Amino acid sequence: MIILQRITRSRLGVYLGVVAVIAYCLAPFYWMVVSSLRRTADIFSMSPIPSPLSFENYGAVFDPKLGFGRALLNSTIVAGTTTILALVIGTTTAYALARLQFRFKQLLLTAIIATAMFPTVTLAVPLLKLFTVIGWINTYEGLILPTLSFALPLAVWNLTSFFQQMPRDLENAAMIDGCTRGRAFRLVILPIAAPGVLTTAILTFFGAWNEFLVAVTFANRPDMQTATAATSKFTGATQFDTPFGTQMAAGVIVTIPLIVLVLFFQRRIVAGLAAGAEK
Amino acid sequence: MATAAAPPRPAITGPRERETATRPNSGQGRLAVLLVSPTVLVLLLVVGFPLVEAFRQSLYGAPGIDPATGFVKDTEPFVGLRNFTDIFTDHGERFWNAIGNTTFFGVATIVPEVFIGVVMALLMARALRGRGLIRSAILIPWAIPTAISGLLWSWIFNVDGIANKILRTSVLWATEGFQAKAAIIIAEVWKTAPFVGLLTLAGLLIIPEELYEAARIDGASAWQRFVNITLPLVKPSLTVAVLFRLLDALRMFDLPYILIGPRKSSVETLSMLAQNEAYNVRYGAAAAYAIILFGYVSVIAFVFVKVLGANIIDSKG
Numbered sequence: 001m002i003i004l005q006r007i008t009r010s011r012l013g014v015y016l017g018v019v020a021v022i023a024y025c026l027a028p029f030y031w032m033v034v035s036s037l038r039r040t041a042d043i044f045s046m047s048p049i050p051s052p053l054s055f056e057n058y059g060a061v062f063d064p065k066l067g068f069g070r071a072l073l074n075s076t077i078v079a080g081t082t083t084i085l086a087l088v089i090g091t092t093t094a095y096a097l098a099r100l101q102f103r104f105k106q107l108l109l110t111a112i113i114a115t116a117m118f119p120t121v122t123l124a125v126p127l128l129k130l131f132t133v134i135g136w137i138n139t140y141e142g143l144i145l146p147t148l149s150f151a152l153p154l155a156v157w158n159l160t161s162f163f164q165q166m167p168r169d170l171e172n173a174a175m176i177d178g179c180t181r182g183r184a185f186r187l188v189i190l191p192i193a194a195p196g197v198l199t200t201a202i203l204t205f206f207g208a209w210n211e212f213l214v215a216v217t218f219a220n221r222p223d224m225q226t227a228t229a230a231t232s233k234f235t236g237a238t239q240f241d242t243p244f245g246t247q248m249a250a251g252v253i254v255t256i257p258l259i260v261l262v263l264f265f266q267r268r269i270v271a272g273l274a275a276g277a278e279k
Numbered sequence: 280m281a282t283a284a285a286p287p288r289p290a291i292t293g294p295r296e297r298e299t300a301t302r303p304n305s306g307q308g309r310l311a312v313l314l315v316s317p318t319v320l321v322l323l324l325v326v327g328f329p330l331v332e333a334f335r336q337s338l339y340g341a342p343g344i345d346p347a348t349g350f351v352k353d354t355e356p357f358v359g360l361r362n363f364t365d366i367f368t369d370h371g372e373r374f375w376n377a378i379g380n381t382t383f384f385g386v387a388t389i390v391p392e393v394f395i396g397v398v399m400a401l402l403m404a405r406a407l408r409g410r411g412l413i414r415s416a417i418l419i420p421w422a423i424p425t426a427i428s429g430l431l432w433s434w435i436f437n438v439d440g441i442a443n444k445i446l447r448t449s450v451l452w453a454t455e456g457f458q459a460k461a462a463i464i465i466a467e468v469w470k471t472a473p474f475v476g477l478l479t480l481a482g483l484l485i486i487p488e489e490l491y492e493a494a495r496i497d498g499a500s501a502w503q504r505f506v507n508i509t510l511p512l513v514k515p516s517l518t519v520a521v522l523f524r525l526l527d528a529l530r531m532f533d534l535p536y537i538l539i540g541p542r543k544s545s546v547e548t549l550s551m552l553a554q555n556e557a558y559n560v561r562y563g564a565a566a567a568y569a570i571i572l573f574g575y576v577s578v579i580a581f582v583f584v585k586v587l588g589a590n591i592i593d594s595k596g
Contacts, residue, residue, distance in 0.1 A: 102311035119530035126332035210424035228426035
């Protein structure tokens with residue numbers, strides 16, 4: 001009886017703990033959503049549920065003078081192109097790092113991982129001067145190339161650990177059956193590696209979409225800003241009148257595509273994040 | 280380091296592979312060069328070249344005024360290492376403040392992150408139901424862009440915001456002072472402790488249950504099991520998580536920039552200082568700060584990998 005009681009008590013503790021963890025993670029986000037659904041007049045209200053419910057802020061965020069729609073498009077172009085480039089360039093490299101034996105392999109892998117952890121500002125400083133000279137400020141290439149500097153090594157690193165986890169027997173069998181290594185890669189490896197490639201694509205897209213330093217350094221014209229940079233610069237009618245509701249609405253809109261991806265791919269994302277740490 | 284222990288590849292004796300079998304790796308080497316060269320070329324362009332350029336720029340000063348014409352010269356004078364030695368003069372005050380803030384944020388965020396992260400991981404590992412729900416919840420702070428989380432927390436920390444309401448205070452969080460640092464730490468820990476929790480959980484889940492069984496039979500208390508089994512076995516995952524977090528915290532930019540603002544001495548980090556100097560066309564000083572940050576981050580990474588044995592290069596194949 002006592003043992004049973006103790007088990008139920010520790011179970012109860014775990015459940016309370018789990019509820020606390022979920023509350024910890026969701027409460028600030030919930031506050032963003034709630035605040036975005038209030039009228040400007042009751043933005044300082046503390047009620048946990050907005051009443052009356054209002055979509056006023058969502059209308060305000062797409063006011064053409066804020067240029068938020070354009071900023072979302074810019075973010076999509078920059079993050080999308082970066083992701084595609086990183087995968088196209090990185091996939092074959094990751095395959096070589098995971099499967100082939102060659103000199104300097106370890107050195108190359110170390111260099112790629114080190115590059116992924118570079119402080120972005122170390123590259124942004126010289127590039128700012130260069131881009132100013134060659135006229136790349138406020139261009140897509142000026143935003144994409146610096147983003148690629150951390151997106152590509154991250155993609156290669158992730159993909160390498162996915163390829164390493166795949167059984168070697170399949171491609172060996174294909175090669176014994178007369179496939180060249182290239183054909184074995186395309187016909188056998190890539191199809192099974194698709195989940196890994198997809199996860200890498202998601203993680204790369206997250207990194208590029210959330211980027212801020214590159215966005216505020218290499219673009220200052222409102223029509224070339226990405227969503228994160230544009231949202232941070234929203235101002236109200238006067239300089240001292242911060243439009244909190246509009247900012248929260250923009251925050252929700254910028255975050256929603258990411259939340260949808262998280263909900264669909266949570267298992268894979270966790271596997272991808274943990275790949276570096278799981279021994 | 281890890282591939283050195285990789286098992287030898289099985290010998291393939293098909294006719295096509297005979298040359299490879301007799302002279303191992305010669306054909307693979309050529310293929311490998313072909314496959315890795317696009318990445319190497321792109322990285323040389325977007326990382327290698329800027330890095331060299333940063334070193335070069337750090338040796339040049341701001342353009343002075345031409346005494347003959349009175350206009351600002353368009354060439355930057357070569358000043359050698361003066362941008363680096365200047366940090367030991369009066370010009371260095373902002374630099375030392377920034378490196379102090381950077382270090383302070385690194386240490387002050389990592390400690391609560393590890394504590395909260397480990398507690399989260401232990402709870403998740405013991406939760407029988409609702410793992411999917413917890414995982415989704417935990418990924419949300421991680422998924423919110425730092426810039427947006429900066430806005431969210433600046434709203435929470437508004438004078439009339441919910442933080443002051445709950446605490447029954449009226450702190451001006453966003454003004455210079457210790458409260459600004461505290462706001463940054465709270466916002467950063469909220470966003471990243473779940474990430475530490477996830478990486479730790481990955482390490483926890485591969486600890487065999489039998490170890491705990493055996494310890495329990497031997498009469499070990501829950502605390503003893505945690506200290507003697509869980510902690511040592513989860514240490515590799517935790518070390519990697521701490522390294523990732525620390526490297527990320529040392530280059531902190533978005534959060535203080537948005538939550539408090541640029542050029543605020545209580546929260547200005549080295550990344551913010553270098554970006555601000557570059558933005559004000561003082562490229563030489565900016566490059567010098569950027570190089571110092573690069574060196575700082577490299578030393579930390581080196582210590583973790585060599586001294587603490589953080590194994591970030593994983594070879595499961």
